[in-house]
Amino acid sequence: MNDLVQCINLHKSYMTKKALQNVNLNFQKGKIIGLLGPNGSGKTTLMKIIADLHKQSAGEISICGEKPSHKTREYVAYMPTENFIYGWMRVKEAVEFYAEMYADFEKERALELLSFMEIDLKQKVSSLSTGQRARLKVTLIISRRAKIYMLDEPLNGLDPISRSKIKECIIDQFDSEGVMIISTHLVNEIEQILDEVVFLNHGEVILEGETENLRVQRGKSLEEIYKEVYGHA
C-alpha cells in the first residue's frame, strides 16, 4: 500500500469557523511532505485528525486503510507543537514511557540520538530549555519505526544549533517505508528536504505538488512561491 494517508472531502468546523474545507489529499510512503501555510490555515487540525486526537466534522480519512482510532495510533508518530512530555518525568523515564507504550520504539536508537542531541538522561523534563525540549520531542518521535511521522512546527522558536541538529536528525533517520509530514511556515529552513508540498489557506488546499516540479514550473524557490501564494491569498 503506497497511500498511507487518504483524505476525501475532509471538513472540520469549530463553531462558525471552518478549520478544514473539502480537503482531498493522498500521502504516499517514501516522501517527506511539507504542510505549509500561515497560522490558522488548518495544518495542526489536519495533523490532529490523522493522529486521532480530533474527529472530522464530515468526509472520510483512512490511515493505512483504516479509520483513525486508537489502533491507528500504532502507525502514527505525531509530535504536537505543544510541550507534551510530562514535566515530572526525567528524560530517562520519558524514554521508558515510549518504550513501554509503543511496540515500534527503538530504545537504543533513542539513547544514541539523545547523546547526539546533548540531552542528559537524568535531567528533569521541566528543567530542560526550550531547545532541549524540542530536541527531546523530535528524538522520541523519530525513534519509533512508525509508518506516518508528523512533526508540527519542529523548528519554531529554536536557536540555530537546535534547528541544525533537528534537521540533521530528520534527514538521517527518515525511513523510506514511511511518510513524514512536516508543518511549518519557516519554509527556507526545510525547503531542501521536502519532496512534496501542500499549501493550506483558511482550511483549503490552494496548491500542492512535487517541490522540484513547482520550482521548475514557476522558476522560483519554495520560499518565493510561499510569499507569492500567501501574498495574494
Next chain:
Amino acid sequence: MLKLIKFEFLRKRMMFAVSIALVLIGQVYAIYKFFGIEAPVRAIIGQEVFAVYILIVLVAMAILYLIDIIFLFRNDLFKQEGYMLFMTPNSGYKILGAKLIFALIEGVAIVAFYLLLVFFNLKMMKLDVINFEFFRISSEDLVLMIKGLLLGVFVLLEFALTVYLSFALFKSIFNNIRFKGLITFFIFIAINVFKSQIMGVISDVINRSPEAIHISSSYFPVEMVNQALNYGLAATFVSAVILFMGTGYLLENRINL
C-alpha cells in the same frame, strides 16, 4: 493497562511521599501533645482530642483524595501534557480504566493507612483500657467499618466518574459550542439529580422489602447497617459502570483534544 497504572504511580510518587511525611509529622506532634497532658487527666482529655483528631484526618483525607482523583483525569484532558497519554495506542476505555483502578488502589491504600493510624494511636495511647464503647471494636464491627470506608471510597469514585463524564462531554460533544462550560455544568447537576432520584427509588424498594421489614422489626442494628452497606455498594457499582461506559465511549469516539 498495567503499564498505564505504573506510570500513574510514578507520577504520584512525590505526592505520596510528601503526604505520608506530613501525616507522620502530625502524628509525632499529636503524641508529643498527648504525653504533655498530666497523667491523671490524660485518658479523659486524650480520648476527646483523639476522637477529634481521627475525624479531622478522615475528612481531610477524603477531600484531598477526591480532589486528587478528579485532577488525575482533568490534567490529562485539559493540559498539553495529556497528549502524551492520549497519543498512545490505548483505547479511551483502557485509559479511563487504568485511572480508575489506580484511584481505587489509592483509595484502598488510604483506608488501610487510616486504619493503621487509628489502631496505632489506640494502642499507643492505651485508650482501649478505659471504658469507652466507641473504641471496643469486635470483628463484626471491624467488617462494618471496613465496608463503610470502602463505600466511602466507592461513592467518591462514582462522584469522580460523574465529573469525568462532564469533562469528557466538554471536550467532545460540546467542544465546538458556545457556553460549553455552562452547559456541561448544568449536565453535571442534572446527572447528579437523576442519580439521587434513582437512589431514592432503590432505597424505597429496599425499605419496603419483606427482608428489610423483618430486619427493622428485629432491632438488630448490625444486620440493618450491613444490609444498607451492601445495597449501597451494589447501587454505587452499577452507577459507576454506566458512567464509565459513557465516558469511555466519548473518549474513544468523540474526543477533540
